[in-house]
Amino acid sequence: MVIGMNLSNSSRVNRPEVPPIPQPSLKRLPQYHHYLVDIEAKGVTRISCSAIGRDLGCVPVQVRKDLQYTGIIGKPKTGYSVSELIQAIEQFLGWNNVNEAFLVGVGNLGTALLGHERFSKFGLRIVAAFDTDPSKVGQWVHQKAVLPLDKLADLAPRMSILLGIITTPAEAAQAVADEMVKGGIQAIWNFAPVKLKVPEGVIVHNEDLYSTLASLSWKLARRLRAPMQEKQEKEAV
Amino acid sequence: MVIGMNLSNSSRVNRPEVPPIPQPSLKRLPQYHHYLVDIEAKGVTRISCSAIGRDLGCVPVQVRKDLQYTGIIGKPKTGYSVSELIQAIEQFLGWNNVNEAFLVGVGNLGTALLGHERFSKFGLRIVAAFDTDPSKVGQWVHQKAVLPLDKLADLAPRMSILLGIITTPAEAAQAVADEMVKGGIQAIWNFAPVKLKVPEGVIVHNEDLYSTLASLSWKLARRLRAPMQEKQEKEAV
DNA sequence: TAGATTGTTAATCGATTAACAATC
DNA sequence: TAGATTGTTAATCGATTAACAATC
Numbered sequence: 001m002v003i004g005m006n007l008s009n010s011s012r013v014n015r016p017e018v019p020p021i022p023q024p025s026l027k028r029l030p031q032y033h034h035y036l037v038d039i040e041a042k043g044v045t046r047i048s049c050s051a052i053g054r055d056l057g058c059v060p061v062q063v064r065k066d067l068q069y070t071g072i073i074g075k076p077k078t079g080y081s082v083s084e085l086i087q088a089i090e091q092f093l094g095w096n097n098v099n100e101a102f103l104v105g106v107g108n109l110g111t112a113l114l115g116h117e118r119f120s121k122f123g124l125r126i127v128a129a130f131d132t133d134p135s136k137v138g139q140w141v142h143q144k145a146v147l148p149l150d151k152l153a154d155l156a157p158r159m160s161i162l163l164g165i166i167t168t169p170a171e172a173a174q175a176v177a178d179e180m181v182k183g184g185i186q187a188i189w190n191f192a193p194v195k196l197k198v199p200e201g202v203i204v205h206n207e208d209l210y211s212t213l214a215s216l217s218w219k220l221a222r223r224l225r226a227p228m229q230e231k232q233e234k235e236a237v
Numbered sequence: 238m239v240i241g242m243n244l245s246n247s248s249r250v251n252r253p254e255v256p257p258i259p260q261p262s263l264k265r266l267p268q269y270h271h272y273l274v275d276i277e278a279k280g281v282t283r284i285s286c287s288a289i290g291r292d293l294g295c296v297p298v299q300v301r302k303d304l305q306y307t308g309i310i311g312k313p314k315t316g317y318s319v320s321e322l323i324q325a326i327e328q329f330l331g332w333n334n335v336n337e338a339f340l341v342g343v344g345n346l347g348t349a350l351l352g353h354e355r356f357s358k359f360g361l362r363i364v365a366a367f368d369t370d371p372s373k374v375g376q377w378v379h380q381k382a383v384l385p386l387d388k389l390a391d392l393a394p395r396m397s398i399l400l401g402i403i404t405t406p407a408e409a410a411q412a413v414a415d416e417m418v419k420g421g422i423q424a425i426w427n428f429a430p431v432k433l434k435v436p437e438g439v440i441v442h443n444e445d446l447y448s449t450l451a452s453l454s455w456k457l458a459r460r461l462r463a464p465m466q467e468k469q470e471k472e473a474v
Numbered sequence: 475t476a477g478a479t480t481g482t483t484a485a486t487c488g489a490t491t492a493a494c495a496a497t498c
Numbered sequence: 499t500a501g502a503t504t505g506t507t508a509a510t511c512g513a514t515t516a517a518c519a520a521t522c
Contacts, residue, residue: 022489026455027448034407034430034447048503056432061491064504076497076504093451094458108349115345122447123454162457170271187457189449193271195293203456205449210271210359211264212426212442214330217360218263219440220399220424221331259513285479298515301480313480313521 021069028066030122031056033089040082048079095123102161102185104130104176105168106139106146109191113167115142126165128155132172149179156183165189166196177204258306265303267359268293270326277319285316332360339398339422341367341413342405343376343383346428350404352379363402365392369409386416393420402426403433414441 035056039047049060049067056063067074067085070092074080090096103110103126113119114129130149131137139146147155155161164180166173166188173192180188187203190196193210272293276284286297286304293300304311304322307329311317327333340347340363350356351366367386368374376383384392392398401417403410403425410429417425424440427433430447 021455023452024489026452027445030430030445030447030451031432035432050503059491060503062489065490068505074504077502078498079503092455094454097458099454099457108352112345112349119450122450124450163453186460187453189453193267195268195272203453203460205453207444207446207449208264208267209444210267212444213356213359213361214267215260215263216400216424216426216440216442217331217336218258218329220336221334223423223440261513287479296515297479299513302514305481311480314478315522316479 025066025069028058029070029089029093032063032066033086033093036082036086036089040086045082046079047082047085049074051079093123095121097123098125099123099163100125100127100159100161101163101165101189102126102128102130102152102156102180103144103165103167104149104152104180105166105172105192106131106133106136106141107167107169110165110167111141113165114144124163127159127161149176152179153183156180156185162186163189165191167191170194262303262306265295266307266326266330269300269303270323270330273319273323273326277323282319283316284319284322286311288316330360332358334360335362336360336400337362337364337396337398338400338402338426339363339365339367339389339393339417340381340402340404341386341389341417342403342409342429343368343370343373343378344404344406347402347404348378350402351381361400364396364398386413389416390420393417393422399423400426402428404428407431 032052035052036047049063052063053060064074067080067088070085070088072080072085072088098120101124103113106114106129110129110131114126119126126144129141129144129146130152131146132149136146137148156164161183162185164177164183164185164187166176166180168176170192173190173194174196177188177190177196177198181198181202185202187205188196188198189205189207191207191209193206193208195206196204198204269289272289273284286300289300290297301311304317304325307322307325309317309322309325335357338361340350343351343366347366347368351363356363363381366378366381366383367389368383369386373383374385393401398420399422401414401420401422401424403413403417405413407429410427410431411433414425414427414433414435418435418439422439424442425433425435426442426444428444428446430443430445432443433441435441
C-alpha cells in the first residue's frame with residue numbers, strides 16, 4: 001500500500017489513463033500478428049479488416065477495433081500496411097524489449113518451456129531454472145542452469161528479473177510464488193492449477209490446462225449424451 | 238449440414254435445451270473442484286459459497302451461480318456437502334468416463350503432456366503419440382508408442398478415439414487437424430498458435446500460450462512505462 | 475425465533491455487433 | 499465521381515453483481 005499512489009491518482013480527475021484495452025482484444029492481438037507475419041512472407045503488403053476477419057473467422061469491425069488499440073491508422077479504401085501493422089502490434093505488446101525470466105519447476109512441462117526457442121521471438125528469454133530436487137540442481141537443461149530454489153530471491157534483483165514462470169506441482173506453487181515476490185518479481189506466469197495469493201500489484205496470469213480440458217470434456221460428453229441438442233457454439237476458445 | 242437437424246430443432250419451439258452454461262463458468266468449475274478436494278482432505282465436510290469465494294477471491298453469488306449449473310442443491314444456513322459437490326462437478330464435467338486421446342507432435346511440449354500423469358484424474362488418457370519424424374517414430378515416450386502420422390486416420394476409428402491433441406509447430410498443425418478429422422475425431426485440443434479450419438461440428442479449443450504471454454508482457458511493459466497510471470485490474474486470467 | 479445461507483429476479487457493466495458518417 | 503474501407507457512435511447481447519425472497 002503506497003500512500004502516494006492514491007494521491008497522485010485522485011489529484012487529477014478524469015485523467016486520460018493508459019488505453020484500457022479489453023482482455024479479449026489483448027489476447028487476439030498475437031493471433032493477428034501471427035497471421036500478418038504469415039501473409040507478409042507470401043508477399044502481401046496491404047490488408048483490410050474484412051480480409052483478416054474472413055481468414056481468421058471473426059467480424060471485420062472487431063478486427064478494426066482490436067487493431068485500433070495499437071494506435072495504428074489505416075487508409076480508407078486501401079486498408080493497412082502489413083508491415084506497419086506488424087510493427088505496431090509488436091511495439092504495443094512490448095515484444096521489442098526482451099523480458100528476462102526465471103522458471104521454477106524443472107519437470108516435464110518446465111523442461112518443455114525451457115526448450116521452447118520460439119519464445120525469444122515474443123520478447124521472452126528464460127535465463128535460469130530453479131528446483132528443489134537435489135538430483136536436478138546443478139544440471140543443465142536446454143543450455144540453462146538449474147539452480148537451487150533458495151537462491152532465487154537473492155539472484156532476481158541482482159539480475160533485474162521481473163518475470164517468473166511456475167511449472168511446479170500445485171502443492172509447491174504458493175511457496176514458489178512467495179519466493180518470487182521476495183525477490184521483487186512483478187509478474188508471474190503460473191502453470192500450476194492453484195489460485196496464488198500475492199501482494200497487491202503483482203501480476204499473475206494462470207495457464208490452467210485443466211480449465212480448457214474441462215470445457216472440452218464437457219462438450220464432448222454432452223455431444224455423446226444428446227447429439228442433437230447442441231447449441232450452435234460461437235467459436236473455439 | 239444435416240437437413241434433419243434443423244427440422245428436429247425447430248419442430249419444437251422453446252425446447253429446454255441442455256443447460257447453456259457460460260464459458261467462464263465452465264472454466265471456473267475445475268478450480269472449485271481443486272479447492273474442494275483440498276479442503277475435503279483437511280476434513281471439511283460442508284462449505285458455503287461465501288467461504289469458497291473468500292478463499293478463491295470471487296464474490297459468493299458468482300460461486301453459487303456457477304455451482305448451480307452442475308445441478309447441485311444446497312441447504313440454506315448450512316451450505317453444500319463437500320463430497321456431493323465434488324461428485325456433482327466431476328459428473329457434470331464428464332470426468333468419470335475416460336476420454337482416450339491421440340497426441341500428435343512429440344516435441345518438448347508433446348513429451349511433457351505424454352508424461353503428465355495427473356490428466357488421468359480428469360478423465361484424459363493419452364493412448365498413443367504420432368509424429369512424422371522418422372527418428373521419433375518407433376520410440377516409446379513415457380510408455381507410449383510413437384507411431385507414424387499416416388496411421389492416425391486409420392487407427393482412430395478402430396480404437397474409437399474422439400479426442401486429438403496437437404502439439405506440433407504451427408506450420409504442421411492444419412495438416413494434422415485434417416488427418417484427425419479424416420479419422421473421425423470430434424474434439425481437438427490445439428497447442429499450435431494457428432486458427433484451425435475444421436468442418437462444422439468438430440470442437441476445437443486452443444491453448445495459445447502466446448496470448449497469455451501477450452497479456453503479461455503488455456502489462457509489464459505498461460508498468461515500466463507508467464507505473465502510476467495502472468488501473469486496478471480485476472483479477473488474474 | 476433469529477440469523478445465515480441458498481435461490482432467483484432485476485440492475486449493471488463490459489464486450490460485441492450494427493449502423494452510419496468520413497475519407498481516400 | 500462511385501465505391502470500398504476506415505473510424506465512430508449507438509444498440510445489443512451476455513456475464514456479473516446487487517437486491518431480495520425463501521428456507522432451514
